């Protein structure tokens with residue numbers, strides 16, 4: 180498919196286009212987006228893995244520019260790739276990561292203690308393979324998943340978790356409430372950044388939530404992305420990059436109020452935000468909310484210099500990783516990757532790295548094995564291959580799981596192999 184038919188301006192853009200031809204508009208408030216934070220070049224869709232045996236098939240590339248709305252503070256991409264193309268077949272099975280399954284179980288236990296889930300309706304948006312709802316079901320809740328990716332949704336159904344394969348918007352929310360009732364606990368983990376029609380999606384959340392229900396949203400935190408130079412978490416599947424302040428404004432516009440927040444270590448630093456219908460807080464977490472909003476202001480999220488510094492730091496990391504791999508090759512050393520997460524596509528493209536500098540990587544996800552990282556030709560093999568080939572260096576592309584990986588692969592030390600972590604800056608362990 181040619182890029183022009185798949186790249187869509189965000190919905191707020193069409194009305195504005197008449198008065199300001201070519202201007203890009205904020206997907207939340209519609210103001211002109213004129214602050215470019217960084218241009219990472221062009222990349223294919225990061226989860227669009229290709230089979231090794233079809234190296235000549237064309238790949239579609241999209242510009243990857245991070246912008247910030249000076250009017251509402253929402254950080255976002257300049258263009259939207261078509262979600263139908265991205266999310267129909269999704270090679271990410273949440274249950275593959277043992278730490279993520281444990282994370283989901285803990286969340287269910289803590290919400291069960293707070294809300295007594297037995298007999299209540301629990302709905303999860305982007306429920307993936309049922310990694311979370313299976314625990315809610317054990318707690319006695321009536322569970323429903325919403326998951327557009329057909330392959331992962333069918334795994335959830337095989338576990339007995341009713342799952343609707345649609346993209347959430349206001350109309351879909353009305354249908355669900357008619358058939359299943361509204362949610363006492365509505366879960367939206369790592370999904371709100373993935374929706375191109377932000378206002379339609381949040382209005383769907385508002386409709387799904389029972390009057391006294393609690394909505395939990397997990398998002399990677401923009402402040403951590405900037406502080407730790409996590410530029411590889413910028414990719415086309417993530418349309419928006421939220422601060423607590425920006426998310427609070429979006430929810431408030433749709434009658435939802437943030438009443439508590441926690442900081443999490445997942446995905447390089449995330450927030451778990453608790454929201455309810457305005458004025459219906461289930462408990463008082465206002466101190467946590469006020470404290471984090473103050474820290475975001477102190478960090479400088481509302482000032483341009485923070486974004487300029489981020490861009491300079493990222494460009495430094497890009498240069499250093501490329502020159503490290505060039506030098507290894509000059510010295511006749513071998514290197515393999517560990518992990519083939521979506522973010523590897525951004526990291527490798529932004530740094531100018533392909534199979535000539537990193538011939539192969541490994542991943543525990545059997546679905547990814549036998550494919551190549553989009554646009555790079557870098558083969559994805561089974562983790563055992565590292566033990567067999569004994570490379571001099573192992574570049575951890577899934578750096579957020581670095582601790583888990585270095586423990587599982589302790590054997591690398593036995594032949595003098597070294598682990599390398601690319602983010603926040605090149606570190607040789």
Ligand SMILES: [Zn+2]
Pocket residue numbers: 205206207208209210248249250251252253
């Ligand atoms: Zn805006």
